[in-house]
Amino acid sequence: MKKLINSPETFVKDSLAGMALAHPELIKVHYDPNFVYRADAPVSGKVAVISGGGSGHEPMHGGFVGMGMLTAACPGEVFTSPTPDQMLESAKMVNSGAGVLYIVKNYTGDVMNFEMAAELARAEGIKVQNILIDDDVAVKDSLYTAGRRGVGNTVLAEKIVGAAAEKGYGLDKLADLCRQVNINGRSMGMAITSCTVPAKGSPTFELGEEEIEVGIGIHGEPGIERMGMKPADEITEMMALSIIEDDAYTRTVREWDDAKGEWIEKELVDPPFKAGDKVIAFVNSMAGTPVAELYVVYRKLAEICEKKGLTIVRNLVGPYITSLEMQGMSITLLKVDEEMLGLWDAPVNTPGLRWGV
């Protein structure tokens, strides 16, 4: 195994330490339990937005901590859910009194641990809401997931919801916004190569010399289909159409009802995209694919969106939700209204995303 690490055991901490050294004005790192938090937290009067998940997807989530995005992030070991104590301790550290919104990618371990953390935090008097992101149209149910996986739309949700928290949205309004961003966004990924979890030391899966996998998850979970390498335009079209032509998606999620004081089941429906929609288009590298290839994908994606009557009003092209050193990419489309667009454009200052400052 060839990686720029010192050992599998120290990888996550060494990387966090380096990020803290590189961006002391933006973030601090707490160890044991591990979490990254805004250097100026708690931010008076503002709801804290916290996310987290397995490491290996950087800059998500720790690289998105800072003004206008996350207040804290909890990194697990590589491809492993963080634990409730990380989520609880980070909430205690950054809660200003206005409450905490947990943004949770739909993986069974993450969902369970964030629910447990929310209960522990409530027991300590902190108001908490958990909102799920489940945007991956590739598969229904998967390794590690019941329902759709949470992938690229998480980045967009963290930006938009983080900007809203910065503007002073209250917890309930913020939860509504985050739920709506989840409802409005869909993604799909593909892999050109596998990736190696340091503690394991061998590739997560095997791909042939001329083989790719479409519909793959960010942990190398199986996708829809293995196929021979194809021109970028063909792959892009296949994925973009899967996203755009996806039917209404109905599922039940658990959210906390503060009035009732219990978890309730809520039915969500993602309506399909339709001509006239305005979207943010996000072409993401799984890390190993260079930006020059992402632009080849973006070119075709823009053409398809135009044909389908979708107007790309903003875009994001680069490695933002990665899968260790995997080569491959994902596409996310998020339907936005004027409120979301304004929040997208708002200033952000994090190690991984910065504009307006």
Next chain:
Amino acid sequence: MKKLINSPETFVKDSLAGMALAHPELIKVHYDPNFVYRADAPVSGKVAVISGGGSGHEPMHGGFVGMGMLTAACPGEVFTSPTPDQMLESAKMVNSGAGVLYIVKNYTGDVMNFEMAAELARAEGIKVQNILIDDDVAVKDSLYTAGRRGVGNTVLAEKIVGAAAEKGYGLDKLADLCRQVNINGRSMGMAITSCTVPAKGSPTFELGEEEIEVGIGIHGEPGIERMGMKPADEITEMMALSIIEDDAYTRTVREWDDAKGEWIEKELVDPPFKAGDKVIAFVNSMAGTPVAELYVVYRKLAEICEKKGLTIVRNLVGPYITSLEMQGMSITLLKVDEEMLGLWDAPVNTPGLRWGV
């Protein structure tokens, strides 16, 4: 060969087209000859800063075109020098009358073609200066290069010089600044994996399963030493010390003397780093290495700089001068004074680098 391209023949143009579609407010692309230029060029009263080189190093250079950085960039085919007509036509397109500074990485083809372009541009009445970047301490003379190669410091030079042009520096002052940035900066790279030039279809070089190459160039040119994989801290220390302890480097470069109307030879000396120096530290991914590993490197680099009495006043961590899909990284240290630091902090708005706007 597995890449997100349509064909080796269309790769560069497809990628440029995608970048233009993604960033119409920042850049435009001219085809045949190919160059990327600021959407608002020529910028009245400002010197145009133009760079270029083989494709495959994105976001450098095309991704650095925009307010506060490059006015235009000329992409060659992958790992192939652009041609004088690209450099000439871009100069004609973006020259405001204040002249053109060509920033040239020290590769024989680039140097020759930019000199030829400068002569053609002068024949058309455009004032031009060529400044060389030759910061790679790994090897003296190399495949494609007499003297040291131009690598990571090019990114820093383009940012600083671009900001100075934006501020209204005249051509001679801008050339002096760029020369000084070159004199103040040193780099070294290493590769974990090889990379594949699309038109060739097979890896540029071979590395064993547990082998790395230290001192490698951005086209996979041989480095100093092949060795077994080592802990990141050890690799970082080896490279950082090679940079910091590098002796005074003396060489002769060719620059244009406007008064004499001829190319003159100029002796440049890079003094060694010394305790008390302020530096910008740049940890760059060759593309395939994820940012989480770059932070592992940064952690050790910060420790070494501190031990050597160098104060890191700013840093840049990410994939900015890449080598197709190669895994690996490079380290650049640039000694800065207050002027350079202010220019580094100035607003920049390009597809690849953005802050302050």
